[in-house]
Amino acid sequence: MFNFNIEFTGEFVAFFLLAVCAIVGAVLAINFTKVVHMALSLAFTFISLAGLYVLLGAEFVAFVQVLLYVGAITILMIFGIMMTKHDGEGQEPARPLLETLAAIGCLCLFGILFYGIRSAEFPAEAASLPADNTLEIGKLLFTQYAIPFELVSVLLTVAFIGAVALAKREEDPQ
Structure with a gap:
């Protein structure tokens, strides 16, 4: 089941680095408290995803990802932040039980997805791509x-x- 025969090529290293950057950017977007920092980390995630699209051979999708999401959506979010009024709202109180349950749920979901992906059999490519x-x-x-x-x-x-x-x-x- 756990067949970890991995060949360390340049493509694998690039995929691993881009995947780590996408995950780190997404986690930072969730954890930052300042909205501008959230928007910038989301842009970092979008750029990492565009790099993953390039590795998959989908250059057009990568270009559209950079053009629309990194360019338009992130700038739109920053303009929306600048146009709205922000009053100093207080922080929510810490809920350790809720955070622990959320972490356990995330780990369970990761385990289920990991098992499902590793045990799935994907069919061979049916048609040649242009x-x-x-x-x-x-x-x-x-x-x-x-x-x-x-x-x-x-x-x-x-x-x-x-x-x-x-x-x-x-x-x-x-």
């Missing part, structure tokens, strides 16, 4: 999925204009 997957995605976006692609762009533009209008309306009563 040599340049970014080119194939581009062809599909601009031929078969052109109308949904344009509808999503219109929807995002309308959402952006609505957000600006809402922010401007809140500023007016001075």
